[in-house]
Amino acid sequence: MPYPGRPGFPQLMREPLRKDNHFMTLDQVRDLTTGDMLNVDRLIQERLSSDVLLVNQLGQYIVNSGGKRLRPLLVLLAAHACGYSGRHHLNLAAIVEFIHTATLLHDDVVDASELRRGRETANAIWGNEASVLVGDFLYSRAFEMMVEVGSMRIMEIMAQTTNTIAEGEVMQLLNCHDPDTSEAHYMEVIRCKTAKLFEAAARIGAVLGGQSTAIEDAIAAYGMHLGTAFQLIDDVLDYSADASETGKNIGDDLAEGKPTLPLIYVLRKGTPEQAAVVRKAIEQGGRDDIAAVQHAIESVGAIAYTAQSARSAADQAMQALQILPASPYKDALYALAEFSVSRTY
Numbered sequence: 001m002p003y004p005g006r007p008g009f010p011q012l013m014r015e016p017l018r019k020d021n022h023f024m025t026l027d028q029v030r031d032l033t034t035g036d037m038l039n040v041d042r043l044i045q046e047r048l049s050s051d052v053l054l055v056n057q058l059g060q061y062i063v064n065s066g067g068k069r070l071r072p073l074l075v076l077l078a079a080h081a082c083g084y085s086g087r088h089h090l091n092l093a094a095i096v097e098f099i100h101t102a103t104l105l106h107d108d109v110v111d112a113s114e115l116r117r118g119r120e121t122a123n124a125i126w127g128n129e130a131s132v133l134v135g136d137f138l139y140s141r142a143f144e145m146m147v148e149v150g151s152m153r154i155m156e157i158m159a160q161t162t163n164t165i166a167e168g169e170v171m172q173l174l175n176c177h178d179p180d181t182s183e184a185h186y187m188e189v190i191r192c193k194t195a196k197l198f199e200a201a202a203r204i205g206a207v208l209g210g211q212s213t214a215i216e217d218a219i220a221a222y223g224m225h226l227g228t229a230f231q232l233i234d235d236v237l238d239y240s241a242d243a244s245e246t247g248k249n250i251g252d253d254l255a256e257g258k259p260t261l262p263l264i265y266v267l268r269k270g271t272p273e274q275a276a277v278v279r280k281a282i283e284q285g286g287r288d289d290i291a292a293v294q295h296a297i298e299s300v301g302a303i304a305y306t307a308q309s310a311r312s313a314a315d316q317a318m319q320a321l322q323i324l325p326a327s328p329y330k331d332a333l334y335a336l337a338e339f340s341v342s343r344t345y
Helices: 026-032 034-048 053-063 070-081 088-111 122-126 128-149 152-175 183-208 213-240 261-269 272-284 290-300 302-323 328-342
Strands: none
Touching: 026 034, 026 070, 026 328, 034 053, 034 070, 034 088, 034 128, 053 088, 053 122, 053 128, 070 088, 070 183, 070 213, 070 328, 088 122, 088 128, 088 152, 088 183, 122 128, 128 152, 152 183, 183 213, 183 261, 213 261, 213 290, 213 302, 213 328, 261 272, 261 290, 261 302, 272 290, 290 302, 302 328
């Protein structure tokens, strides 16, 4: 069935969930949207501009700090997969990146982080006050750009999304140094803090394409599961990755007292001694007991459990795509789900 270039898709192609493991590479995915992404990057640079020098300096620093640009890429792919052929997807991709960047600026202040992606954080260079205020600038610039798109539906989606992200940030703050955080509550934090923006990025692509509620909800579910898988692999990498690849030190989350899924699993499945080590580490923060914590994580299979949870989320993301007709952009969305669980950085 040829890929239709208009909304509606009266005859949907449905196929089994892909199990052949023949996915596009991330480079091939990016090649699909090279022209769009160049325009998005150009738009980001233009709309970062301010008469206030510090806004320019700090904004440029964080936006150009080597991020994967997965969220704006998701907007572009979802819009094309849903038959959109205009130019609003470029604005919305930049908007999503601004919102993501604002959350990073605020996160690093809350967490007192000094390193992100192997570079000093903006707050380490310019201070907490400047980071918070430039984060606010990015939020307000994003909503200014949304008004230009002229869609109340998209405004509604993004307003709800930013509220949910803020709630997720507060929930995470309340969880810090709390070893009694349950897996269900932690997964709700992931849904709010991380997955919600992935969900919104995918959903607005369907809105642009004028798709039915069923397709809109399906691709939104794809984004939510994709974001969940992505965060769970971040949890895995926090205890198993090479710092030179991730730009983070082993146990950064532990140092901040964050009870992520590997630690929650040890508390549930480990010996009393292992649970006591992890409980103390969460309550006190820091890396003093990192070796003992890593040993406990490895002993009970917490990394494998977390990775399997991520794989389950990625499979659910792929399943949600079956409602879409065949296209290179659908293949790219499959590939992003696979990348979310196979990456090492």
